[in-house]
Amino acid sequence: MSKILFQKAMEIAKNAIALDEEGNYDTAIKRYLESADILMRYIQLSTNPEMKRICYERAQEYIRRASELREATPSRRRKVSRPRGKRKDGKAPKSSEPLTEEEEKLRDAISETIVVEKPNIKLSEVANLETAKQALRESIILPILRPDLFKGGRQPWKGILLYGPPGCGKTYLSKAIATECDATFLNADAASLVSKWLGESERLIKELFSLAREEAPSIVFIDEVDSIATARGAKEMGGERRIKTQLLIEMDGMKAKKDERIIILGATNRPWDLDAAFRRRFEKKIYIGLPDVKARELMFKLNTREVEIAPDIDFSEFAKLTEGYTGSDISLLCREAVMMPIREIDLTQDITRIDKVRPVSRDDFIAAMEKIKPVVSPEELKQYDEWTQNYGME
Numbered sequence: 001m002s003k004i005l006f007q008k009a010m011e012i013a014k015n016a017i018a019l020d021e022e023g024n025y026d027t028a029i030k031r032y033l034e035s036a037d038i039l040m041r042y043i044q045l046s047t048n049p050e051m052k053r054i055c056y057e058r059a060q061e062y063i064r065r066a067s068e069l070r071e072a073t074p075s076r077r078r079k080v081s082r083p084r085g086k087r088k089d090g091k092a093p094k095s096s097e098p099l100t101e102e103e104e105k106l107r108d109a110i111s112e113t114i115v116v117e118k119p120n121i122k123l124s125e126v127a128n129l130e131t132a133k134q135a136l137r138e139s140i141i142l143p144i145l146r147p148d149l150f151k152g153g154r155q156p157w158k159g160i161l162l163y164g165p166p167g168c169g170k171t172y173l174s175k176a177i178a179t180e181c182d183a184t185f186l187n188a189d190a191a192s193l194v195s196k197w198l199g200e201s202e203r204l205i206k207e208l209f210s211l212a213r214e215e216a217p218s219i220v221f222i223d224e225v226d227s228i229a230t231a232r233g234a235k236e237m238g239g240e241r242r243i244k245t246q247l248l249i250e251m252d253g254m255k256a257k258k259d260e261r262i263i264i265l266g267a268t269n270r271p272w273d274l275d276a277a278f279r280r281r282f283e284k285k286i287y288i289g290l291p292d293v294k295a296r297e298l299m300f301k302l303n304t305r306e307v308e309i310a311p312d313i314d315f316s317e318f319a320k321l322t323e324g325y326t327g328s329d330i331s332l333l334c335r336e337a338v339m340m341p342i343r344e345i346d347l348t349q350d351i352t353r354i355d356k357v358r359p360v361s362r363d364d365f366i367a368a369m370e371k372i373k374p375v376v377s378p379e380e381l382k383q384y385d386e387w388t389q390n391y392g393m394e
């Protein structure tokens with residue numbers, strides 16, 4: 001598998017070089033970056049240190065060449081406006097100093113890697129997770145709404161880690177929290193931070209935090225944080241170590257400046273991979289576990305809104321039948337079930353001529369349950385329990 005990746009990366013790089021020589025710079029840039037991206041993935045899979053080193057050097061070389069080309073090609077020198085969420089008060093940004101060309105370039109890179117968004121998910125759309133919601137209210141929403149109450153001994157948490165099995169709402173809940181407190185939400189997915197910009201990632205992280213400070217109150221959300229903050233070992237590359245160090249420095253800086261309203265929210269489904277230094281800096285750790293029976297019932301309701309369902313359907317029955325399902329399992333299951341009436345028509349009749357679709361029935365849901373099985377195993381859940389006992393909340 002990993003060998004194929006390497007061959008593919010080399011093929012793409014060859015193509016990039018050919019395009020480069022032909023003068024087809026725009027496509028060459030894309031191909032160089034694509035190749036570097038694949039090499040970085042290869043590095044993560046490979047166990048051969050020598051190959052890792054070679055690939056790392058090549059990837060860096062391709063990224064360097066791509067940046068060179070980007071600079072030299074006038075059509076690429078777009079003036080990307082600085083990525084920012086709209087300020088609530090509609091005022092101009094705090095720092096009106098013009099950016100140097102270098103900074104401008106990094107901001108461009110940020111806008112490609114980091115999404116600054118105003119998510120639109122209501123907390124009421126997140127089923128249950130009451131403990132987690134309360135903990136996040138205390139640590140994020142209240143301090144942002146009433147900074148005056150959080151002084152002296154009553155310091156809000158600055159680093160919060162959401163952990164738990166995949167598909168249980170870590171990302172979803174984070175977005176709902178950001179919606180609720182109307183903060184700027186800088187959404188950086190760690191894997192792309194590391195792989196896309198490896199030469200520049202540490203500066204990218206610096207810029208990310210300076211943008212967060214300018215746009216405060218803000219939440220820096222690092223999804224899949226384990227891909228940056230893994231335990232530091234001898235095998236890792238210099239670049240990766242520098243990214244980690246930079247992130248640690250920024251997190252310490254945030255803690256030192258008490259009146260700064262920035263919160264870093266990390267999410268991971270592999271908390272045990274986290275480096276001890278990060279574990280300590282995420283002061284508050286919140287477990288986002290499997291939904292209980294009540295939460296599952298609500299999820300069925302939420303996922304079938306705006307679809308006509310048979311009147312005899314009892315969601316509490318489905319909730320009892322889906323022990324062990326995650327939020328995303330249930331959302332998949334519902335998508336499968338509500339498609340069944342449509343599929344039926346498509347097989348037997350001309351769908352363009354139909355004006356009424358039959359309601360979704362109990363049998364549709366039961367059939368979907370047969371198809372979609374829970375993804376998280378009991379052994380995995382045990383692993384989370386153990387970690388919670390050692391490091392987590394409660």
Ligand SMILES: Nc1ncnc2c1ncn2[C@@H]1O[C@H](COP(=O)(O)OP(=O)(O)OP(=O)(O)O)[C@@H](O)[C@H]1O
Binds near residue numbers: 126129170
């Ligand atoms: N508590 C919940 N309430 C409502 N919907 C949920 C909930 N949990 C999960 N979902 C549904 O499952 C989808 C996946 O959830 P999400 O992306 O937040 O999972 P995650 O915990 O971040 O998983 P991963 O660790 O794989 O990133 C959501 O888009 C949502 O539709």
Ligand SMILES: [Mg+2]
Binds near residue numbers: 170171172223267
């Ligand atoms: Mg997620």
